[in-house]
Amino acid sequence: MSTHNEKPIATGQAEFSEAEKLELRKKHYNGTITERIDIHEGLARFRIRPDNGFSPFKAGQYVAVGLGNWETRLPDSQDEKLEEKKFKKLTRRAYSISCPLLDQQKMVTVNEIDYLEFYIALVKHAASPDAKAPSLTPRLFLMGDGDRVEVQKKIVGTYVLENIKPTDTVLMISTGTGEAPHNAMTTDLLSSGHVGNIINVTTVRTRLDLGYLPEHEHLQAAHPNYQYLSYTTREVENWDKTHPGYVGKQYVQDLFSSGLLAEHAGDPLSPNNTHVFLCGNPSMIGYTPPGADPPATPGMLQVLKDKGFVEIDDHKNADQKNSIDRDGPGTIRFEKYW
Incomplete structure (x- = not known):
């Protein structure tokens, strides 16, 4: 695991021993962050390789990424109040799948690489005081190369290129x-x-x-x-x-x-x-x-x-x-x- 996880826990979150976390990760996670590219402290590109690969999909589609509620959150993010029954559950969010555009200076498509790339902004506080605290990114932005996550198996979405003529x-x-x-x-x-x-x-x-x-x-x-x-x-x-x-x-x-x-x-x-x-x-x-x-x-x-x-x-x-x-x-x- 990366040293990103060594930061103190945010308030309003249950505490788990490292042994408990390792067991929960083993049970629920099915993908590895192979590379994290930081644009700045609040914006990053995450490359995640699912353990069992993925079926070919259409450019523009999306998939959900998940992390356990047991994972550490950024200490300066909005407090998250969870019911005890959710402590060992996962929090998920759907993200459109991006593309690295180039690999070794050669153009690549999403189906020519063995990982999924996500372009993600850190959200530490909800837009309004009465809204639910952001759940996924305050955890994800403590993750780095080698860390484990969940990737939903089904890539879906209708926001795709269809019936476009070559000259359009x-x-x-x-x-x-x-x-x-x-x-x-x-x-x-x-x-x-x-x-x-x-x-x-x-x-x-x-x-x-x-x-x-x-x-x-x-x-x-x-x-x-x-x-x-x-x-x-x-x-x-x-x-x-x-x-x-x-x-x-x-x-x-x-x-x-x-x-x-x-x-x-x-x-x-x-x-x-x-x-x-x-x-x-x-x-x-x-x-x-x-x-x-x-x-x-x-x-x-x-x-x-x-x-x-x-x-x-x-x-x-x-x-x-x-x-x-x-x-x-x-x-x-x-x-x-x-």
């Missing part, structure tokens, strides 16, 4: 770690010989949050039809109007509406030839359940619909038909993390 434009928009499934989709498209524009857009707080930037730059240099466009919201040029490079907060909704995104991409991003994929912050996506009021600030769903795109919600009836080919250009797919 694929526009993928994310915030933060929502980039993960798009990384998998990127190498899947490039390795299949896709010749249309592939535009991977992400918005982050600061440039330090761009955990795959070198890999994306390598792919851009090797593939003229691929672009990785990153935007920030909390760099000095986003808030200091006296800064010579002041651009304001760069929200993708504004970039798309103004035409700047199309200009930066060198593509009209028209519903006539463009498939759109959205993953990340619910405010960016702008999804509203049936019957709910639209968001006060439009998300990408509202912006895109105004431009003639049509939403595909694969979380509804799979047989639902739209006014255009549900798998053709002009459609919007989105992933949910809420």
